[in-house]
Amino acid sequence: MSLASDICDWVFVEAGVAQLESSQGRCETVGEGPPPRGQEWYMGQVAKSPQTLQRLTEASPISYVNDSWDLPIYMFLGANDLRVPMFQGEAFFKRVKACTAKTKVECEAIIYPKDTHPLDSVPAQIDSCSRILDIFDKKLI
Incomplete structure (x- = not known):
């Protein structure tokens, strides 16, 4: 990193x-x-x-991912992120997916091809906020 x-x-x-x-x-x-x-x-x-x-x-967050991982992960990644390059997020995502393959813990990565670290384009903000609200509706309410 x-x-x-x-x-x-x-x-x-x-x-x-x-x-x-x-x-x-x-x-x-x-x-x-x-x-x-x-x-x-x-x-x-x-x-x-x-x-x-x-x-x-x-x-490093990836060092805590293991076979007992039971938390759902929803990652929003900017493909042009220089702060935390996308390969870091992809590696974390793949590790969680591999460790939770048997338990079927929900793990999703959404990539915004034109965005950087803050995901500050209007389309990315609308989409990510909409997805977060959907997650809250389905999982928390």
């Missing part, structure tokens, strides 16, 4: 490996040595640490 995202440093922040004050400001590590010096530092120094790799694995 860190190499695929347009904000690779944020992956490390979310995993608790680094703390960023702003994209222009100071960035500090959390118990991992000297302050970073750009993307090369993340990829070359931090990513090699076994502790960092463990934290990144623990922060």
Whole structure:
């Protein structure tokens, strides 16, 4: 994920490996040595640490999908998403489908070919909102 995202440093922040004050400001590590010096530092120094790799694995949603998964999943993916590239969502979807093949847990992925991370085109907003309301009607009410 860190190499695929347009904000690779944020992956490390979310995993608790680094703390960023702003994209222009100071960035500090959390118990991992000297302050970073750009993307090369993340990829070359931090990513090699076994502790960092463990934290990144623990922060990744796909690491929690197993044969006991029993929650329905409805994913809305923008094909042009640079924040969380679509292959990440596809991998998660395929893993859930494989782990729930016997239990028939509902798992659906909707791909919006012209959208990015926020799914902010009018057609995507209308469609996704409509689908979410349908899910609420069928599953929660």
